[in-house]
Amino acid sequence: MGRWEPNSRARLEQAAHELYLDRGFDRTTVADIAARAGLTERTFFRYFADKREVLFGGSGLLHDLLVESVGAAPASTAPLAAVVTALEAVGDSLFADRRDGARRRQQVIDANIELQERELIKLASLAAAVAAALRRRGVPDPAAVLAAEAGIAIFRTAFGRWIAEDSRTDLAGHVRESLAELKAVTAGG
Amino acid sequence: MGRWEPNSRARLEQAAHELYLDRGFDRTTVADIAARAGLTERTFFRYFADKREVLFGGSGLLHDLLVESVGAAPASTAPLAAVVTALEAVGDSLFADRRDGARRRQQVIDANIELQERELIKLASLAAAVAAALRRRGVPDPAAVLAAEAGIAIFRTAFGRWIAEDSRTDLAGHVRESLAELKAVTAGG
DNA sequence: TACGTTGACGACAGTCACTGACATCGTCCT
């Protein structure tokens, strides 16, 4: 047995989520989080770059899976189709049984501007990574960026509706709907 | 004559821009800025909510003009067309003779992640305002958000290319090009 | 002219996020 309780990182994450949810993000200090986890402030910052990052630990996984999935599409697939197919697959495999958790997380983020800033930059870096994956498929530059950006916009609106709903529809369905909406909008304008 | 030099806000803005540009954002303290402007740190925070906000003073103007311009389009205009037309008009009238300034500003922002976060949330709030303006025109909700989001994506890529170029093309031209690219991408995928 | 009010700023103390340097002590390896 080690000198300390195991799973420090998970304990910090758990403590932070709980405190953010009931006190709100800006009324919980890092010292609070560390104390609840039975650790010190300094240790918190060894696991998380800053107070916000606790809520975005899963974004790396989404990032990797999305890039991989875009790269794996048949060579003949059109750029936006490759992105949307990747979103459907990854979204379902990653979020299928976690809607309540996602809802709570989003509730915390929606209540705080700094957290929204962090979320936006994560999404922007996701878009950049998808654009790079498209370029590797031979898609030239303005198109690659725009297809990636459009894909992320689709994902955002789809995710929002998936979270807002009570009925048991899947995320992928919302993604397909949002794609259709976007196509209608760009065709008409 | 007042008890102090006039134009405190402008002096702080000037000092901040100069320091951000040559030392970089994170190696200049608010005390530095205030001292160069002949003021105190406390006064800086009376004019700017935080250290980043100094670089985003003009965003309110862009916000208002864009919303007004979207609202002023003929009722028959399609959503995305209204947004893009507004972007062309406002972009030209607001940035026409300020490309060098915009370039320097962007250089500072691109060098610092916190500033990119702030820029992204400004753009997101711009998109939200445009979506609201579209809703006032009777555009239903998924379409309004997607058209606004698409418009902002168009603006971002257009602005990026406008800044990167040396030749004297106008911003509106880049906006039209980006729109065409997006249409091609969404039609194909 | 005297006097009260206001507005812009300074002074000061305090909180909190975040960092660097170093100490501590189980665990593991030889």
Place this chain on the structure above:
DNA sequence: AGGACGATGTCAGTGACTGTCGTCAACGTA
């Protein structure tokens, strides 16, 4: 046994941001 290692604690520091109060010129008003 003994030394290297890894996870954590301790401590001191910087800097962003806030609340509170004091100051003083300008301005209006009696």
